[in-house]
């Protein structure tokens with residue numbers, strides 16, 4: 001199972017997957033406290049952090065480097081693997097949260113880049 005980087009180390013606590021998350025890249029999750037929903041088309045968490053895969057389509061061994069767009073993002077910044085068993089577990093378990101996601105993609109990118117730096121050995 002894929003472990004990651006900053007994102008995982010940080011705040012994931014949960015379970016995604018209800019209907020609303022159809023809109024989500026990494027998942028479309030709800031934050032436990034605030035019912036935060038993923039911003040459709042944001043994709044900051046599919047770009048900024050490093051992710052230990054395997055992610056199908058990424059060069060062997062399938063990891064995604066930090067600040068690199070995941071190959072599984074489509075033209076609308078949605079995950080092409082949503083609902084597919086090959087989607088990394090870490091992606092499916094990540095929850096949107098106000099701290100991480102902010103109110104704009106730029107805020108989310110900055111937060112996740114800082115987190116990446118802070119958790120990189």
Ligand code: SF4
Nearest residue numbers: 026046070072079091
């Ligand atoms: S596999 Fe999907 S959810 Fe995971 S980083 Fe790539 S695009 Fe995002």
Ligand code: SF4
Nearest residue numbers: 038039042043045101
């Ligand atoms: S950073 Fe937050 S809002 Fe942006 S795609 Fe990820 S979970 Fe959704």
